[in-house]
Every structure is written in structure tokens, then in C-alpha cells.
Amino acid sequence: MADVLTPGGADEPKELVPLKPLGKVMAITSGKGGVGKTFVSANLAAALAKRGHRVLVLDADLGLANLDVVLNLYPKITLHDVFTGKAKIEEAIIKAPGGFSVLLAGSGMVEYSRLTTEVRDDFLRIMSGLVPHYDIVLLDTGAGISDVVLFAVSLASEVIVVATPEPTSLTDAYATIKVLVGQQKRSTIRMVVNQAARMGDGRAITTQLQQVLDRFVSTDPAKPIRLIHMGDIPADQSVRQAIMRRQLMMQSTPGCPAAMAIAQLAMRFEETVMVRKPAN
Template identity: 40%
Template sequence: MATTHNNASPHNSSFPHVISVTSGKGGVGKTNISVNLACLLADMGKRVVLMDADLGLANVDVVLGLTPERNLFHLFHENASLEDVLCKTPYGFQILPASSGISSMLELDTGQKLDLLESVDAMENDIDYLIVDTGAGINDNMLYFNLAVQERILVLTPEPTSLTDAYALIKVLKIRHGVDRFRVLVNMAKDMAAAKEVYLKLHKACDQFLSGISLDLLGVLPVDKNVRNAIVRQKPFTREFPHSAASIALADVSRKINTWKAPTQLDGNIKFFWKKLLFQS
């Protein structure tokens, strides 16, 4: 399988980072952030695959202006290989596209699941980051993806509904599944004060009603008209407007992510991601 970037470093003994970008509600810019993080990490010479895990309303390919021939439906239901489904982008990374109306992966039989686990062996050695763009809200597929990853980036905005929905997502993942660590990314903030206010409100609610939650403020992206302009053009804003306020802020976030220690245990690798996802009871 081809690597995703010409400057990719040789594979070492550590496993790829497996990261979800998730949210409690739609409209917070989650997919756009996923796409642009993939761009920025690829610019650093990292080998990146972005998986569109919104199986009902897939739109990573739309944001990028791409029309993949195959998607996750063909992988799960028509015996396509991962190499068949992986789609190269002009930005140095690959995507695993989805499509609307895909049935749950949990409907795969045991043989299909085992075949899939066999097929991901090569991808684990060919990438540094698997970014999983989850669906918004609280549903089974979104929960399964967030359970399978190593790190969770929770995107929220200063809007009250975004805050309450983000708390609801944290509550479900904590109480039902024991997930207690999140990286918070505040998007579309009018200023730093507004961003810190919404982050502190979320932090306070978790401290008051949920015990043992770790919320790390990963970054703040300001309101930036260039983001909307790039979406209309179906281009990543970090490429179309690299010196814009949002691009500069997200570049800082990507540099922070690049400092995260690469996983060296089983729960950080790609096979474990698929195993947890496909064999959830």
C-alpha cells in the first residue's frame, strides 16, 4: 500500500495515533477541523488517513471536493479491500470515505470481521495518524468510534446548546463506558475570553456532576470569514488562507498533537481500533 506523503518517516516501533474528532451536536465545524488537521499533519511529513465515520451523513469528500469511486459500504458489504477504498487527496493524506445509508458495521458476521482485521495489518505500518471524524450527537455508531480510539478531541462552540450537548456526550461516555479523558477544542469563538468562559463552564459542570473527568483545553479557533470562503470553494482553509487567524490557531493545535507521545501498547494500534469497534457487545 502506498504511503500518504513523500516526506514520511520510516516506521518505528511505536503504533499510529488513533484520534477521534467528535461533538455533541452538529454545526460546530467538526468535519472541517478534521480535514484541516489532516492537512497540517501531512504538511509536517506525517502519514495520515482521515476516516469519515459519519455513516449516515458522510461529507468529508464533499468538503474536499472529491468524488471517490468506493467507500466504506464497499469495504463492509462488497468485499473491497482497504487499498481499494482509500482515496488519495491533493493535500498529502488519504481518506476512508463513507456514504449515506450505510448499515451498522456491527451487522458484519464473524468471518467478515476477521477478514477486516487481517486487511488492516498493512495500513498500520503505513500511517502515523488515523483521524476519525465521527457523526454528531449521541448514537451507537458515534459511541463505538469514540470508545475505540486512543484520544478524543471534543469540538464545541460558545453557543449554549453546544455546551449542553458536549456535556451530555461526556456524561454518556463516562457513565456507560468509563471514558474519562477529553481534549477540548473551542471553535468559532469571538475572542479568547468567550472561549475560556465556555470551557470553564464545561469544566465546572463535569467537576460538579461527574467525578474523575480530565478536560484539556487543546486550542481555540476564532470566528474567521476565510473558513466559510474555503468551504464554499471546497478547499481546506489552511491551504487556501494559510495566514488567516483560524489557520494560525489550528496550526498551533496540530503542533501540540505532534508532541503527543506515540502509543507503544496494543490499545494504540490500528488493529485494536477495529477490534474494539467490530467486536463490541
């Protein structure tokens, strides 16, 4: 788990305090918008909850939040109210369809579109209070490499980059991975390819990106960058239908190809990333 900074006094140095969750904190991010990042976050959360895990999704896209739209929720209290001290964290957490919890951000919060000291400190305070109470916390970040997005990603022990097979998406995914390696010194990043046209497309894409990273980014042979293909989500008409109806696909059409792929992604995530629960 990445260390985080807790604020001291005006003249005091920041103190490194490791977050020690019961499970993992996973950032789900992307190089560009429109690739299905929030769709993946919500449905992966539902799949993990179905497998018996306590899951929270935090909408970390502080400026253009839309997790509430995907889940058809109308929150009375948002992350903005917690940041400003108008509400407590537990008052802002609500149950989503699919059996997981969410902490929603308000859309259009211009004051949170850049990383100020106040935004950083508020975010750290909230994360420190949330993490111990869940098996897995998914951070649905904004797209791109703004300072707010990169800060949210820095709090995660694992990162999933969601991309589609389109050249613009892959170019932006590569740029994002390059920044995460350079600024956050990450050596392992996980890939999910959404809207895959054929089985195996995602693995081929991941292999191609790995080759580019090996050639242009990996400078230390002793510390190679590993790009791990976690799975593909096939192009599926059920996805668009679920989004238009503001329904979780894992609930509305659990037997469709895309939903089955998400279920497999949750299983692989559980087996390779999550902390094992001790046996009774």
C-alpha cells in the same frame, strides 16, 4: 490504545486484541451537528501532514458522510464497497488535497445507521488493517451519542470534542462527555472550541464544563475527569469561503487566523498526544 473485540465462532467468546498502532487513533466528535467537526478533521489532517506525519482520515459518519464534500472528492470506491467485499481497503484509500489519505464513506447508507454485529465486525476488521500503516488515524465520527458513533469513538485512544460557544452546542457537548465517561470510563477528554469570538473564550468554556463535570459526574476523587483545552479556532470569514469553495483552508488561506489556529492545534497535538518517533 483501547482494546477491540475480534469475532470468534458462533459459540466462541470474543477475544480482546489490543490495536498497537505506530501512533495514535484520535476520534473527533461533537454533541451536535453543524459545529465544524469535519472541517476540523480535514484541516487538522493537512496541518499534521505538513509536519511530516503519515495521516489517514476515516469518515466514520457511516450514515451521513460529508468528508468527500468538504474535500471536493468524488470517490469511485467507498467504505461501503469494502464492507460488502466488493473492494479491498487499499483500493478505497485515496490521496486528499493537503497530503493526507482518506477512506470515505457513502452518504445515506441506512444499513449502517445502527450498530449491528456485521457493522461492528466490518469496522473492526478495517481498523485492524489500517492502523499499523499510519502515524495517526483520525476518525471523523457522526455527531451525538448513537451506538454507531459511540462504537467508533471507543476504538480511539484519544477523543477531541468539538463545540462552539452556543448554549445548545455546549449542552450537547456536556451530554456527550458524560456518556463517554459513564460508558467508556474515559478520564481524559480534549476540547476544541470552534468559532470563538474572542481569545480565551475556549479556555473559559472548558473551565466551566470542567466545574460541571466535577460537581455532577466525577464520583471518584481518586479518578478525576480531566477536560483538556487543546485550542480555539476563531470565527473567520475565510472558513466559510473555503467551505463554500470546497477547499482546504490550510491550502487556500494558510495565513488567515483560523488556519494559524489549526496549525497551532496540530503542533500541540503532536507535542502532547502523538507517539514520539525514535531518533535515527
